Amino acid sequence: MPVSVLPAIPPTIVSLVATNDVHGQLERIAYMAGFVDNVRKARGTSGGVLLVDGGDAFQGTIESGSNEGKAVISAYAQMGYAALSLGNHEFDFGPSGPASMACDPSMDPQGAIKARIAEAPFPILSANLQTTDGKTPPWKNLARSTLTTVAGVRIGIVGLITAEAAEVIKSPNFVGLKVAPLAEAAIAEATALRQKGVDLVVVVAHAGGECTHFESPDDVSSCDPTQEIFRFARALPKGLVDVIVGGHRNAGVAHSVEGIPVVHTPSHLVAFSRVDISWDPMGRKVVGKKVYPPHPVCQSAPEEPCAPGIYEGAKVEPDPKVLELVRPSIEAARALRDRPLGVQVDGTFHVKKLKESALGNLFADLMREAVPGSDAAFGNAGSVRDDVPAGVLTFGHLHHAMPFDNQLAKLRLTGAQFRRLITVNITQRGHGPLALSGVGVIGECQGGEPRVTLTRPNGAAIRDDEHLLVVTNDFIALGGDGLLPAIGLPDSNIEYDGGKTVLDVIIAGLEKRHAISPSDKALFDPEKPRLRLQGGFPLLCGGPSSNAKGSVVPPRAP
DSSP states (O other): OOOOOOOOOOOEEEEEEEEOOOTTOHHHHHHHHHHHHHHHHHHTTSEEEEEEEOSOOSTTSHHHHTTTTHHHHHHHHHHTOOEEEOOGGGGTTOSSSSOSSOOSTTSOTTHHHHHHHHHOSSOEEOSSEEETTSOOOOOTTEESEEEEEETTEEEEEEEEEOTTHHHHSOGGGGTTEEEOOHHHHHHHHHHHHHHTTOSEEEEEEEOOOOBSOOSOTTOOTTSOTTSHHHHHHHTSOTTSOSEEEOOSSSSBEEEEETTEEEEEOOSTTSEEEEEEEEEETTTTEEEEEEEOOOEESOOSOTTSOOOOOEETTEEOOOOHHHHHHHHHHHHHHHHHHTOEEEEEEOSOBOOOSSSOOHHHHHHHHHHHHTSTTOOEEEEOGGGOOSOBOSEEEEHHHHHHHSOOOOEEEEEEEEHHHHHHHHHHHHTOSSSOOOEEESOEEEEEEETTEEEEEEEOTTSOBOOTTOEEEEEEEHHHHTTGGGHHHHHTOOGGGEEEEEEEEHHHHHHHHHHHHOEEOTTOTTTOOTTSOSEEETTSSSOOOOSGGGGGGOOOOOOOOO
């Protein structure tokens, strides 16, 4: 008697689509929604889409900042995001309202982010954000993880925030909080989700790494294995987590680490990530994972209108409902964003994460000029976020480059303290080099140890016993990037200028200049850089042999 054979059931495809570090790019969000629409149509009845975000969603543009992220929440809700992990810049707004830090006890230092979490119709996650007594913050709608179902596949999503959070969040806005180790929190939460019977576990972590080639997901030779997201992936038990979505590093990753797809893109929604997971509904198991390289949201040049092109066989159109939601915020901000500042920019000023740049030096120069009698100024690399394009400078261009509400701060330092601060910065991997004004830095390795010399603009060395007035921003003054805690500078040596934001100071200084150029050697001269490090940034001195890794330019004026 013949035996009937049931036809094989094709696998269910779950397309995980991820954004990260969107930073309030409302116009691009509408185009991103068009990509998601195309993927959903392509999946049809053969699967579904899981849409998640890796944090730093709100802060960065006038359009989003003016409503403290409300417009982004509305757009994400319309797009059907399953979850958003908290990023460090979610804390930038501080209390609800215009103040960026709590000025009196009646103000909630995390009021703005609590309000966004409470009103979001989708889960906002962080399994390792804790109160100082080790508990999950009791904020309405904040969760460690969430459960969802896509095309019959039960999915658990765990949120995480970078271990650097306490260093990179302005300390008054992080009061009462701490961060637990990522792997420890993820393992505990993912294990609990598996016990509840989920089919897949996705970790959405505001933590990242950097790779430069994306031809093969299994080829991680272009990736830095020491970075946070790779260390995290290697610390997970095999088979516990199916996909990791990252962020935070303003770089791309689309690779497989210990069998786990790890994906994130550079910031400002220049691209999105995607992983297709093939699920066998009969065997209840994963039978394949396809990692896509970061896909650009706009195929056009940066100075041209966004042209998203074709995706999944169809033209990408901005989602009309999302466009309707974000348009009021965009229109409300347009006049301020397009306001000309009376400055001609002769050539694009580019952001350089790990090198000295004319843009960073320009901002540092303007900070020093704003404080008469100051000896030097410096800004942290993370405070400069975007290029300044050639042409007539507008407020929007400048705000995109430096979108933070930081105030000026003045430090009273000895030469020895300043040298120690610079040494801490140039020898650590986590943060880029400081932008400097009024001081030149020579860093070299001697006997396996870093040796740093500071010079004045005339080339004279700064002695350890000199007393200096140094200008920076309140993020650094409040402990950001760990610089002042590392040198033990007392609070009595720090003065805050509550009447001046760094952006206001920069605008005032630029308006006096009328024209600026990235080729101006007074801002950056490759023959006479302000920062001269043996072997480049960071300065790594592993032993006596380090002296052979590079040469140091002789001391010259910055």
